[in-house]
Amino acid sequence: MARWSYPRPLSSEITPRSAWLSRRRFVAAVTSATVGGLAGHAQADALRTRPGPFQAKETPTSLADVTHYNNFYEFGMDKSDPSTYSAAFRPRPWTVTVDGLVSRPRVWDIDDLMAAMPIEERLYRMRCVEAWSMVIPWDGFPLATLLRQAEPLGNARYVAFESVLRPEQMPGQRTGLDSLQWPYVEGLRLDEAMHPLTLLAVGLYGQTLPTQNGAPIRLVVPWKYGFKGIKSIVRIRLVEKMPPTTWNRMNAAEYGFFANVNPDVDHPRWSQASERIIGAGGFFGGGRKKTLMFNGYGEQVAGLYDNMNLRTSY
Template structure:
């Protein structure tokens, strides 16, 4: 695919980092009992991240919304359950294995991995299949950096991801959406995984990733619907055949393997032509705006799908 420039906002569109971080000060004014219960941050540490090359033009979604409105069914079905019920989840110690069709399989300690990788700040638009969106300042490193160290073999065509299973710490695994099955699994085509936009996030807003947002490491693929962003990853495998994915197995008519944002293909139960912007009009409020093809990242990723029928491969 020919090189295309990545969009950069004008200076007046960039929210200063000091303003991002000051939102935590605002949160401190909330009743301390509520804040400590809903935003588990006991292990939060500042990440020394360099500015990354990819920055959405929109203002970031407030931290309080990013950490209070989540889909993380291992902790419960309601949007507030992950924040309210994840305080006891232990994100350290943690290992992440890279295996399968690679020349150099390895098991990483998460903190050694963070120290070894180029941590970047990236402000990404994120689009959920339930027709809501956020703009989140992620801190992480390109998935391609990790996969390159593993040296994929020529037979590798896909990348499979697997999340943690800890029913003692994750109440949703003890009786939440049982039909999902555990562990949660996801997958990408290898060229998607190696695309420079694809990120393994280890933090947001300059601090280590909160439990409710997928601590200690999660996938971020900004041109795809949010259910592709598997959280609390423990295992990455390179494989030859398309791997199973949790939501595609549960209901393939609603959740395709590719999960590319395509406003011309509606979810069977609602339209995807527009989206509600979380945080744009007060807590969990926000108006609606037109949904963009590939979530606005078409210039960068459309070439990955040039020969595909994007109505069938949704």
């Protein structure tokens, strides 16, 4: 298949954050008054974001980099593959099943789900396992809000996530790594899932979530490595025992269940003590910085792991 080439904007061409926030507030106000009958209540609601409680201090990564430098192996192994090969992927219609050890299991239509949840804007530093990072303005809602509606039972200890299986639309599911088993699955401990930092994202930069970034709904857990951020979710299931996860199942010696950012524990094939900042010094990133424990969110989440050895529980 042919590779496409995308133009990369100069830094001087990237709209400052203050400008796009002002424009976004204007669009949101207009949208709430006029667009409901045209685009549907869910799309209007997605634009009416409010600032979330956790905002990264760093400058956001440009939209061009955020949407053209991705890990989404369902579309291919290269960072450009998701934006190149996801055009045929259809994120509507879509349903998300929430079931397992809950009192109120439900199958949600994605638009009903978006309309029912408080959509917030949060700036998170996303880190991937290759020790590169971005700062992304996600639009979404706390996973805890959805789980509370399902009413977890007393024996629920973990939350298992499952991604969509569509090999006819996702070429990586046909020709990707033989050692990866599809569909992609992930998991969190219930207390991690209920933490207010944990987000289900349905958009970024005030736009509907692009296909290459996990449309229509994905997980964002900012103190963990990027492979925990399962994309294109179709099922969320509460369970009693630790669920299997895709990369841990593929190579447990390299990819642990918890995947907390810990710069003191190297990946067997590379150091994780520093990170390459995408967009600094060119598209492929010339800037580096020291990796922070828990990706800089230690004050908020370290208490979740007080009795754990984070060198062995990685």
